[in-house]
Amino acid sequence: MSATVAIIGGGWAGLACAVECVQRGLRPTVFEAAPQVGGRARTVEFDGLRLDNGQHILIGAYHDTLRAMRHVGADPDVLLRRQPLALRYSDGFELRARSGSRAALAIAFLCCRSLGWHDRLAALRMMRAIKHTPDADETVAAMLVRTGQTGNTVRHLWAPLCIAALNTEVAQASARVFACVLRESLNGAAGDADLLLPQADLGQLFPEPAAAWLAARGHAPQRGTRVRSVRAQGDGFTLDTGDAQPCFDRVVFATSPHHLPALLRDLPALEAIARRVAALGYEPITTVYAAFDAHTRLPAAMTGFAAGLPHWVFDRGALGGPQGLTASVISAVAALPDGGREQSERAVLHALRTHHPVLGEPLWVRTITERRATFRCTPGRTSIGQPDDARIAIAGDYLLDDYPATIEAAVRSGTAAAARIAGR
Numbered sequence: 001m002s003a004t005v006a007i008i009g010g011g012w013a014g015l016a017c018a019v020e021c022v023q024r025g026l027r028p029t030v031f032e033a034a035p036q037v038g039g040r041a042r043t044v045e046f047d048g049l050r051l052d053n054g055q056h057i058l059i060g061a062y063h064d065t066l067r068a069m070r071h072v073g074a075d076p077d078v079l080l081r082r083q084p085l086a087l088r089y090s091d092g093f094e095l096r097a098r099s100g101s102r103a104a105l106a107i108a109f110l111c112c113r114s115l116g117w118h119d120r121l122a123a124l125r126m127m128r129a130i131k132h133t134p135d136a137d138e139t140v141a142a143m144l145v146r147t148g149q150t151g152n153t154v155r156h157l158w159a160p161l162c163i164a165a166l167n168t169e170v171a172q173a174s175a176r177v178f179a180c181v182l183r184e185s186l187n188g189a190a191g192d193a194d195l196l197l198p199q200a201d202l203g204q205l206f207p208e209p210a211a212a213w214l215a216a217r218g219h220a221p222q223r224g225t226r227v228r229s230v231r232a233q234g235d236g237f238t239l240d241t242g243d244a245q246p247c248f249d250r251v252v253f254a255t256s257p258h259h260l261p262a263l264l265r266d267l268p269a270l271e272a273i274a275r276r277v278a279a280l281g282y283e284p285i286t287t288v289y290a291a292f293d294a295h296t297r298l299p300a301a302m303t304g305f306a307a308g309l310p311h312w313v314f315d316r317g318a319l320g321g322p323q324g325l326t327a328s329v330i331s332a333v334a335a336l337p338d339g340g341r342e343q344s345e346r347a348v349l350h351a352l353r354t355h356h357p358v359l360g361e362p363l364w365v366r367t368i369t370e371r372r373a374t375f376r377c378t379p380g381r382t383s384i385g386q387p388d389d390a391r392i393a394i395a396g397d398y399l400l401d402d403y404p405a406t407i408e409a410a411v412r413s414g415t416a417a418a419a420r421i422a423g424r
């Protein structure tokens with residue numbers, strides 16, 4: 001009989017791990033505390049309307065995510081709108097690449113009318129700098145100074161890209177991770193830099209098709225089941241889920257990092273891992289949804305705001321969502337203003353009306369703040385590692401040393417966790 005595997009956490013990492021376990025002949029059970037799967041990239045229902053907990057942008061370099069989607073029957077060509085990298089800001093700045101190839105990006109920098117010659121040369125210097133991983137990590141701010149970036153390239157290219165990719169301000173963000181992300185996308189294969197904008201809600205991209213795929217094979221995720229503790233017992237592990245004590249041969253911890261240390265308390269051999277995870281810092285993301293009249297259309301599906309808040313605004317109606325629905329994103333430290341939700345909503349509505357003066361009063365406004373949206377991606381982050389016991393694996397978006405907290409990191413780590421406990 002093949003080994004049974006408890007996977008604690010039904011986010012993208014846990015689900016990717018479960019799918020890979022089935023392919024490797026193991027028998028997984030996903031335990032998810034929430035009523036829905038998807039974790040930090042999930043869809044929730046408010047008054048009959050399906051809303052994502054936050055806007056997610058994927059890029060062409062998310063190869064493992066795209067493969068995982070296809071595997072469970074979620075077609076990325078239908079669910080995601082693929083477009084060459086385009087940055088468009090409310091102040092008129094615009095950068096467009098014809099395709100996702102490296103040459104096309106260099107041409108985009110050289111031909112970008114919003115960049116002067118000093119800016120273009122600075123951008124090309126940055127492209128050269130990211131080809132090599134620096135031995136010693138530094139902040140992105142230090143790297144921008146070292147490579148002679150201009151105010152314009154910082155404001156419209158590197159600072160927004162850093163916030164979007166690492167959810168950490170340039171003054172604190174790791175240059176090593178930023179360079180790695182830019183290298184994988186801007187210097188990667190053709191199409192890797194393409195933006196993939198969800199045209200369906202997040203649940204439909206992967207979590208729900210993955211759960212259905214697992215259920216069809218007799219491994220339906222157990223939603224609404226919080227695992228309270230895990231103990232080693234005999235040759236396996238006993239889980240405490242409150243009303244039951246199921247036993248498994250192997251266990252994968254695929255929770256969000258801040259939930260992990262408490263879950264490891266009865267596994268003393270994992271104390272060092274628990275300590276490293278407990279040391280992680282976090283950054284929030286706030287999303288302000290504002291619904292306007294159904295005829296409302298913003299000038300672009302995605303617009304950046306280089307000064308002030310929000311950082312990005314999405315026209316969900318232009319992306320297959322309800323017409324007139326806008327989603328404004330405020331990242332990192334700015335996402336939790338002193339004035340709270342009201343201040344975020346005021347700032348967003350003011351920016352929207354300034355950018356698009358014909359906007360009327362919103363029909364409704366709803367704000368979702370994820371306080372621990374991602375780990376804070378600072379220089380010199382300690383590697384979390386894996387337990388010595390090969391029957392246990394840790395999965396999640398915080399496991400890849402040179403990667404920020406992303407869907408791709410979650411999926412890659414989930415797949416790797418399955419390979420680890422399968423012994424291959």
Ligand SMILES: Cc1cc2nc3c(=O)[nH]c(=O)nc-3n(C[C@H](O)[C@H](O)[C@H](O)COP(=O)(O)OP(=O)(O)OC[C@H]3O[C@@H](n4cnc5c(N)ncnc54)[C@H](O)[C@@H]3O)c2cc1C
Pocket residue numbers: 008009010011012013014031032033034037038039040041053054055056057058225226227228254255256257259263285286287370372373374395396397398405406407408410
């Ligand atoms: C607002 C927002 C915007 C983002 N934007 C982007 C983006 O544009 N691009 C991108 O690539 N990434 C983005 N991210 C990051 C991305 O969502 C995460 O990196 C990814 O979803 C993490 O997946 P995970 O499976 O590692 O962890 P999680 O999604 O945190 O999943 C862990 C799961 O474990 C469950 N759990 C915890 N404890 C227990 C327990 N004891 N028992 C059972 N279940 C438990 C939780 O309920 C959760 O469902 C964004 C995140 C947020 C919040």
